[in-house]
Amino acid sequence: MKLYYLPATCSLAPHIVLNEMGLEASLVKVDHRTHRTDQGEDYLLVNPLGYVPALMLENGTVLREGAAILQYLADLDPVAGLAPANGTLARYRLQEWLNFLATEIHKGFIPLLYAVAAGKYVDTARPKLEQRFAWIDQQLADRDYLMGDGFSIADAYLFALAGWGQAAWLTSYYKADIHFDGLANLEGWYARVSARPAVRRALVAEGLQ
Structure with missing residues (x-):
């Protein structure tokens, strides 16, 4: 592959x-x-x-x-165990997360990444994106990862997207600074995922650490 x-x-x-x-x-x-x-x-x-x-x-x-x-x-x-079996309700929950991340978080960042072209739309897009992260924080109140106790492909996707709002070089240039201040559950989740050996290896390989 x-x-x-x-x-x-x-x-x-x-x-x-x-x-x-x-x-x-x-x-x-x-x-x-x-x-x-x-x-x-x-x-x-x-x-x-x-x-x-x-x-x-x-x-x-x-x-x-x-x-x-x-x-x-x-x-x-x-x-x-990174995805539930096809045909199960848990699999549909996973697909629900993936669709939410693609449409509400991934696409939500676009105006911030192209702030000059987006103009005043950034003022609308930023609070909406912040609201979506606050909702994710609520979902993590009683679980370690998006799907429960175990890491899944949804966590990998969210980690890649959440990094756009955390990296200093990216936020200063693209105005994409979406921080987790006050979102303790999301902060804890981000720390747990960051510490995973597989994540660390990927970051190093891509020159992101």
Whole structure:
């Protein structure tokens, strides 16, 4: 397998999951300006939409959406416990989280990451995003991770997104500073996930520590 990634983006999530599961995959870095990879490939031939992540399977099939990639990886080894079994209510709860993260958190950050173009819309987008993080904080009041006591692919996705609001170099340039001040449950969750060996290895590999 090949994971096409760009440091400090949502592609960090499948990178973490690969580490958690001990799966072998080549990491291929993409330049978002030129759409060339560090191996000299034209990334638009892999994903015509140009964004990461993309996962190329051994037979050449390409998966291009983060939530689908995360579930595919988790299903390669159900014993790892990163996703409930297909067809169960717990699996639908997981998909509920993934959809929420994609639409309410991931897309919610876009105006902040493109603050100049977004203009005054930032003033609307920021409090809405802060409200969504406050809601997540409430959900974590009685659990260690989003799905309960165990780490899941949803946690990997949220960690990649939450990092956008915590990294000083990113927040100073993109105005994406969304901090967890006063959100003790979310702060605890972020610390727990940050300390996981698989997460630390992914951060180091992508030059984020």
